[in-house]
Amino acid sequence: MGLRERKKERTRAELQRHALRLFRDQGYGATTADDIAAAAEVSRSTFFRYFPTKEDVVLFDDVDPVMDRVMRGLPPGTPLLEAVRTVVRDSFGSLDDEARALEEVRMELARSVPQIAAILRERNSFGVEQIAGMVGPAVGRPADDPEVVLFAGVVIGTRLAAVARLQAGAGRSYIDELDGLLARLAGGIPLADEPITRRPPGPAPARSPA
Amino acid sequence: MGLRERKKERTRAELQRHALRLFRDQGYGATTADDIAAAAEVSRSTFFRYFPTKEDVVLFDDVDPVMDRVMRGLPPGTPLLEAVRTVVRDSFGSLDDEARALEEVRMELARSVPQIAAILRERNSFGVEQIAGMVGPAVGRPADDPEVVLFAGVVIGTRLAAVARLQAGAGRSYIDELDGLLARLAGGIPLADEPITRRPPGPAPARSPA
DNA sequence: AATTCTTTTGATACTGAGTCTCACTTGAGG
DNA sequence: CCTCAAGTGAGACTCAGTATCAAAAGAATT
Incomplete structure (x- = not known):
């Protein structure tokens, strides 16, 4: 494995490491791509070259x-x-x-x-x-x-x-x-045959899927 | 129900109607918030007032x-x-x-x-x-x-x-x-007890969840 | 119907994500 | 060395989303 590949690997790891650290310390939303790039000492462009979106840093x-x-x-x-x-x-x-x-x-x-x-x-x-x-x-x-x-x-x-x-x-x-x-x-779907009971009307839950 | 409320309802419906139409015709990504607002004849600001994000137009x-x-x-x-x-x-x-x-x-x-x-x-x-x-x-x-x-x-x-x-x-x-x-x-989880079979190695699927 | 109050709107400006282009640097290989 | 390709940085650009503020318009009061 050449120097090039090793460097790339290192850069990716650094970006992810700093990103996760920043997310933890100052919040996900409050951390810009610029912040991450700066912390890892590369340019913003490079950041997006490694991770197509900010989310991907977390998900990789x-x-x-x-x-x-x-x-x-x-x-x-x-x-x-x-x-x-x-x-x-x-x-x-x-x-x-x-x-x-x-x-x-x-x-x-x-x-x-x-x-x-x-x-x-x-x-x-x-x-x-x-x-x-x-x-x-x-x-x-x-x-x-x-x-x-x-x-x-x-x-x-x-x-x-x-x-x-x-x-x-x-x-x-x-x-x-x-x-x-x-x-x-493994024991089957729990509660599948559980009988439902009458209950008092209450406020509807915020959202359920369409 | 006053004129105000009716107008709001109409505006929301118009925005959603045009948005869905544009998404279908020219694609989701290629349709900007401006396009939708223009089609519904309101300002971009108003669009975001009704739908906090572009996605919400679809999901409402x-x-x-x-x-x-x-x-x-x-x-x-x-x-x-x-x-x-x-x-x-x-x-x-x-x-x-x-x-x-x-x-x-x-x-x-x-x-x-x-x-x-x-x-x-x-x-x-x-x-x-x-x-x-x-x-x-x-x-x-x-x-x-x-x-x-x-x-x-x-x-x-x-x-x-x-x-x-x-x-x-x-x-x-x-x-x-x-x-x-x-x-x-209702008949239980399908295949749960199905025995797996040996199979030839092949390319791994693109991504599976973490 | 004129006036005041409140809601809704539009214009403008700003931040930040994501894309693109181009010139520059730096490994790799002869 | 020297050349070529890969990787990088800088800058400009589009668009989503937010905030502010002044103008417009419905509602309420006299």
């Missing part, structure tokens, strides 16, 4: 390719839902120290900076297609099979639930929370 | 308060998952003509304009809290009960799956698709 991670590899390495016959659980656990487990540290910071930010939480939630809803693309082949079905897509949706939904729980201050780490919810899911 | 709808009302009107004892199905179906069914027409246009846009699809997907991932806030009370549990949150996540995930299917060109209407998937969910 090294987990994705790992997940696919782990999935491929699982013994055939593993039940799908359990396979997903394993993938989730092992992917994070196999990160090197630096990557894991970044992951920590990012999750910390997600907890403390509402604006970043929002971004993470947004981005997370991407991914039905990605999960479906990973899961479909694993069970020998096309990625657009309705059941594959639905399964993928359920997985994403579970992640959203995990993030929502963290947000609400329910202790534990992101990974433990997600793993726990996935485990619970 | 009248469905939300309805859902809560429908939920409250259901007979006690209805199983939760079925209750949600009913709420979804009836909420859309009870829209007046104009609201329904807007809903149509918005869904059409979601299908044909990728950028708007992305926005809708983003926004949709909000709502775990909202759904939990609606569902928790209905079964006599706190909104932050882990099972309530997980259930809410599953519902949102199912929606994402429905949207993903529409996007992929799977015919049907949004509401039919969602209803169908919810129905399927």
Whole structure:
């Protein structure tokens, strides 16, 4: 690996490191691209060359390719839902120290900076297609099979639930929370058959999706 | 209702109508706030007074308060998952003509304009809290009960799956698709116990969530 | 119907994200 | 060295979103 590549890697890491630090210290909104560039001692142009948007600084991670590899390495016959659980656990487990540290910071930010939480939630809803693309082949079905897509949706939904729980201050780490919810899911969808009860009329919740 | 209020209502409707038309005709990104304001014959300032962001023009709808009302009107004892199905179906069914027409246009846009699809997907991932806030009370549990949150996540995930299917060109209407998937969910999480199979290594999918 | 009060509007200016272009620097390779 | 390509910085530009303020217009009062 030449000097050039190493330099690029270093620049990217520096930008991300300073960005996360600034976001934490002075807030996401109050940190301009200029601030980040200045802190990392490069020009604003360079910042945008590395990260197409400010959000991407937060979102860039090294987990994705790992997940696919782990999935491929699982013994055939593993039940799908359990396979997903394993993938989730092992992917994070196999990160090197630096990557894991970044992951920590990012999750910390997600907890403390509402604006970043929002971004993470947004981005997370991407991914039905990605999960479906990973899961479909694993069970020998096309990625657009309705059941594959639905399964993928359920997985994403579970992640959203995990993030929502963290947000609400329910202790534990992101990974433990997600793993726990996935485990619970193995027993079926909770409350699905729970009978609803009459309740007094109250104010409607702020927004629910269209 | 005074002249003032009527005028406001008309202005908002005009802004939204022209905005959606322009988005459809010349694309979301290529349509500036100025364009919309000009088309509706108001100033740019006024546009932002009615819609805090450009996205909000697409996202403004009248469905939300309805859902809560429908939920409250259901007979006690209805199983939760079925209750949600009913709420979804009836909420859309009870829209007046104009609201329904807007809903149509918005869904059409979601299908044909990728950028708007992305926005809708983003926004949709909000709502775990909202759904939990609606569902928790209905079964006599706190909104932050882990099972309530997980259930809410599953519902949102199912929606994402429905949207993903529409996007992929799977015919049907949004509401039919969602209803169908919810129905399927009543039989448990599909594929959860499906054994995975060995498969040849291939290119990793573009991105999956962190 | 003239006057006062309040809401709504338009004009203007500003910040910051993101894009583009172009000239300059600096690794890589002969 | 010298050349070429890759990476960088500077500056200008567009557009979203915010803030301010003065003019216009509906509502209320006499």
